[in-house]
Amino acid sequence: ISLLPIQYDLSASTFSPDGRVFQVEYAIKAVENSSTAIGIRCKDGVVFGVEKLVLSKLYEEGSNKRIFNIDRHVGMAVAGLLADARSLSEVSREEASNFRSNYGHDIPLKHLADRVAMYVHAYTLYSAVRPFGCSFILGSYDEDDGPQLYMVDPSGISHGYWGCAIGKAKQAAKTEIEKLQMKEMTCRELVKEVAKIIYIVHDEVKDKAFELELSWVGEVTKGRHELVPKDIKEEAEKYAKVIYIALKHILSKLCPFILNISLSNNIVYILW
Amino acid sequence: MRLANTSVAVSDERAHTAQSLSGDAYATFIHDLYVEFLIMDSHHSYSQVKGVSTGTTILAVKFNGGVIIGSDSRASMGESYVSSKTINKLIQVHDRIFCCIAGSLADAQAVTKMAKFQLSFHSIQMESPPLVKAAASIMRELCYNNKEELQAGFITAGWDRKKGPQIYVVSLGGMLLSQPYTIGGSGSTYIYGYVDAKFKPDMSLEEATQFSTNALALAMGRDNVSGGVVHLVVITEAEVKHVVVPGNKLPKFHDE
Numbered sequence: 010i011s012l013l014p015i016q017y018d019l020s021a022s023t024f025s026p027d028g029r030v031f032q033v034e035y036a037i038k039a040v041e042n043s044s045t046a047i048g049i050r051c052k053d054g055v056v057f058g059v060e061k062l063v064l065s066k067l068y069e070e071g072s073n074k075r076i077f078n079i080d081r082h083v084g085m086a087v088a089g090l091l092a093d094a095r096s097l098s099e100v101s102r103e104e105a106s107n108f109r110s111n112y113g114h115d116i117p118l119k120h121l122a123d124r125v126a127m128y129v130h131a132y133t134l135y136s137a138v139r140p141f142g143c144s145f146i147l148g149s150y151d152e153d154d155g156p157q158l159y160m161v162d163p164s165g166i167s168h169g170y171w172g173c174a175i176g177k178a179k180q181a182a183k184t185e186i187e188k189l190q191m192k193e194m195t196c197r198e199l200v201k202e203v204a205k206i207i208y209i210v211h212d213e214v215k216d217k218a219f220e221l222e223l224s225w226v227g228e229v230t231k232g233r234h235e236l237v238p239k240d241i242k243e244e245a246e247k248y249a250k251v252i253y254i255a256l257k258h259i260l261s262k263l264c265p266f267i268l269n270i271s272l273s274n275n276i277v278y279i280l281w
Numbered sequence: 282m283r284l285a286n287t288s289v290a291v292s293d294e295r296a297h298t299a300q301s302l303s304g305d306a307y308a309t310f311i312h313d314l315y316v317e318f319l320i321m322d323s324h325h326s327y328s329q330v331k332g333v334s335t336g337t338t339i340l341a342v343k344f345n346g347g348v349i350i351g352s353d354s355r356a357s358m359g360e361s362y363v364s365s366k367t368i369n370k371l372i373q374v375h376d377r378i379f380c381c382i383a384g385s386l387a388d389a390q391a392v393t394k395m396a397k398f399q400l401s402f403h404s405i406q407m408e409s410p411p412l413v414k415a416a417a418s419i420m421r422e423l424c425y426n427n428k429e430e431l432q433a434g435f436i437t438a439g440w441d442r443k444k445g446p447q448i449y450v451v452s453l454g455g456m457l458l459s460q461p462y463t464i465g466g467s468g469s470t471y472i473y474g475y476v477d478a479k480f481k482p483d484m485s486l487e488e489a490t491q492f493s494t495n496a497l498a499l500a501m502g503r504d505n506v507s508g509g510v511v512h513l514v515v516i517t518e519a520e521v522k523h524v525v526v527p528g529n530k531l532p533k534f535h536d537e
Contacts, residue, residue: 112403113418113457120407153443 020136032140033133036163039142040089044219045176045210046075048086048146049186049203050158054196054227055148056237057086058203060176060211063218076224076236080105082115082149084226084234088176089143089163097141101125118149122159122167130165140164144175149234150227178210185209196227200237204245221246336506337370338468338497339381341438341448342480343461344489347517348438348446351493352381353468353501354509366509375400377521378416378439379514383466384453389433396420413439417449417457425455436465440516464496468504472496486515490524498531 017023018031025031046059059075077085077098083105087094104124108116125147133140144162151157160175161167171191174182185206191199200223207221223242226234237245336357341350352370357363372380372393380396382389396419403419404411417437424431431453438448450458450465462480464472476496484492494511501507511526 111418111422112412112415113421114412114414117407 021133021138021140022136030133033164036133036140036142037144040144040163040175041177041179043088043090043143043176044216045174045178045182045207046086046088046146047172047174047182047186047203047206048148048158048160048170049172049189049191049199050148050156050170051191051194051196051199051227053156054150054199054225054229055084055156055158056196056199056203056225056227057084057146057148057223058207059086059088059222060178060207061220061222062216063220066218070220074222076222078234079121079147080109080116080149080234082151082226082232082234083118083121084148084224085145086148086222086224087143087145090141091143093141094143094145097125097129097143097145100128101147104128115151117151117154118147118157118159119169121149122147122161122169126161126165126167129161129163133163133165146170146173146175148226150230150232152232156227178212181210182206196225196229197241200225200241201245201248204242205249208246208249336468336504337383337466338464338472338500338504338507339370339383339436339466340464340469340476340493340496341381341436341462342484342489342493343446343448343482344484344486346446347440347486347515348448349486349489349493349513349515350379350381350436350438351497351511351513352466353497353507354512355501355507356386357506360505363508368509369512371512371514371523372397373521374416374437375404375411375439377410377441377516377518378413378437379516379521380416380420381436381438381465382433383435384433385431388431389435392420392423392431392433392435395423410441412441412443413437413447413449414441414444414459417451420451421455421457424451424453428454434465436463438516440518445518446516464500466507468500468507471503472500475499490515494526495532499534501531502534502536 017025018035021030021032044060044062046057048055048057057076061073061075073091075087075091079085079098079101085098085101101121105116105121129141132138140163142163144160147159149157158170158173159167160170160173172186172189174186189202204221204223211219223237223245224235225237226232337353339352341348350371354367354369355363356365356368370382372382374380374393374397380393382393396416399419400411400416403415416439420435420437434453435451436448437451440446448460448463450460450463461482462476464476479492490513493513497511510528511531513524513526515522515524
């Protein structure tokens with residue numbers, strides 16, 4: 010059993026003595042370095058939320074989107090290397106489009122997830138290429154099959170979920186998601202909860218500014234995947250910040266020495 | 282284009298030029314086409330039919346809870362030789378999806394064989410019975426992409442869980458159209474009036490069976506290349522039932 014990956018981690022076509030493919034595991038680590046994306050499936054739709062870190066104030070607002078439209082009824086939220094994710098979104102689009110061209114109807118999400126997962130998996134077999142360094146969450150809504158949510162990771166496995174999170178704060182986000190009763194919620198209620206979760210897991214100390222990307226697909230959008238409209242998004246962000254702002258307000262009233270309060274990983278930091 | 286009982290595939294450019302012609306020019310165009318057609322040495326030439334063709338009557342009707350598809354059973358070579366009296370033109374492409382074939386029998390069999398394979402593969406991949414629309418789309422892709430070589434038209438009908446009973450016409454060049462009832466083949470020209478007048482949406486199984494049998498009997502009575510027995514297949518959620526009405530049990534009308 011080799012605990013050290015030396016010698017066995019140089020290419021995806023090599024197993025280690027204890028049966029691991031290190032390149033794939035490194036690819037998964039690359040996803041964990043990126044900021045969080047979550048997707049939650051409710052009674053009548055799917056909502057995506059992405060914590061998009063803004064590295065410079067000079068960036069145009071809304072650039073480098075991390076939520077993609079794959080087909081009219083399918084959305085994809087990504088975490089990891091953005092360039093890899095963009096390439097996979099194009100692959101997914103082609104799959105969905107070919108399916109529609111051959112069979113005359115919308116591609117069922119399970120089938121799409123399987124097909125893209127197969128594609129991702131192919132890149133874990135050869136030394137000539139590297140695995141994709143991104144995970145992504147696919148969601149769709151169909152009148153007959155209802156809402157569907159699938160997540161694909163760099164190893165090429167896809168799972169169906171009621172709620173999932175990828176990226177650096179995925180554990181914290183998962184904890185928050187598990188508290189929700191998503192099977193009984195509607196999309197409108199869920200949008201607020203998703204915004205709240207992103208705000209909670211955002212680490213104010215390590216990462217400063219971020220943009221919240223919210224999108225949904227469900228009965229409320231008549232089965233089309235869209236970005237959440239501006240007014241609903243503002244309402245959701247207000248709801249998310251309310252606890253946070255209230256806490257700040259109370260503590261600053263109590264103690265005038267306090268200069269700043271920030272929330273990171275469920276721990277409140279007070280600067281005084 | 283229809284000339285007598287046959288259709289002629291015309292290339293896009295010619296069809297385009299035809300549209301821009303008027304009066305005398307158009308008549309000349311048609312005449313030239315007809316002459317060319319007569320001396321053409323291909324399997325759809327009037328007097329030199331090389332292959333077996335299904336001068337035929339096919340129909341499909343949606344009723345309350347399912348579809349009925351029906352056909353005659355005659356295969357002809359040219360206008361005067363009946364090569365088979367008992368051919369089955371209702372091909373099963375999946376558990377609850379059937380295709381009726383019209384045109385060149387060889388082409389129709391090749392297409393349905395390919396479609397059956399593709400559909401079964403698709404259905405296993407999707408882990409559920411295929412949609413009728415998917416079956417029709419597969420046929421359409423085959424007909425459209427090979428329209429130069431093929432001379433076969435289909436009616437795809439069946440039942441699926443999503444939309445229930447459906448009927449799709451896949452024509453010669455690869456058109457796909459959904460209809461509540463449809464007729465096809467050379468014998469269909471004689472019964473357009475009958476089906477248009479007698480069709481009612483949401484018929485019962487008995488009414489629909491009577492409707493189909495009458496329509497086919499009338500067509501077979503007037504079209505020389507349709508005849509034999511009436512094959513009917515009733516497709517519902519529960520089962521697929523094949524009914525054969527032999528020639529002497531067909532409904533009789535005033536001319537007989």
